[in-house]
Amino acid sequence: MSTTIITLLILAAAILGGLAFYAGKLLLQLKVQQTEIKNKLNQRNSRLEESIRTISQAMQEEQCEVGEGALRISVLLDHVSDATQAQYPKKYPSIHALNDKIKHLAILEERKKLPKKERMRQDFERMKAEAEYKDLVLAEAKKLSNFVAPRA
Incomplete structure (x- = not known):
């Protein structure tokens, strides 16, 4: 074999080795990024879970009105990031x-x-809805007292 061919083969091997190293480095960075994202998502979900449990407990202890609790919990459930998120309206239909x-x-x-007249009308509408759903919402709040979102 001529020295030109040997030189080209060594150069090609060096280029392939460099590209393989770079690809490995990028894959490692991707894995680190995905782990960081997963950890941040789990931390966020943990804060949301704690808020859901706290509001549920407050509703049961009558420290929070049923309507206000339902409003807050519905929003929090919408923000929980997990595979079953779309099922929460079905799991907790009265709150929703x-x-x-x-x-x-x-x-x-x-x-x-x-x-004042409009405020009173809205208060009446809210109290009527709360009275209609109170027992059902409190039963769902009791379930949510131990709420934990599935982990990724």
Whole structure:
């Protein structure tokens, strides 16, 4: 074999070795990134789970109104990142139904701006919906007292 061919083979082997090393380095970086993302997601879910359990407990101890708890829990469940997220409205239908009935009502500053008559009408609408769903929502809140989202 001529020295030119040997030189080209060595050069090709060096290039392939360099590319293989670079590919391995990129795969390692990807694995580290995926692990970091998974850890952050698990931390986020842990905070959401704790909030769901706290609100559920507060509802059961009557420290939080049923309507407010349903509103908050529905939003938190929507933000939990797991494979069963889409099933939460089916698993906790009363919480989601109450949320759907009262989520359009004004709150905070928006509520303060309403005329007294409209505030009273909205309060009545909210209390009526809460009374309708109270027992069912509290039963679901009891289940949520031990809520843990499935881990990835």
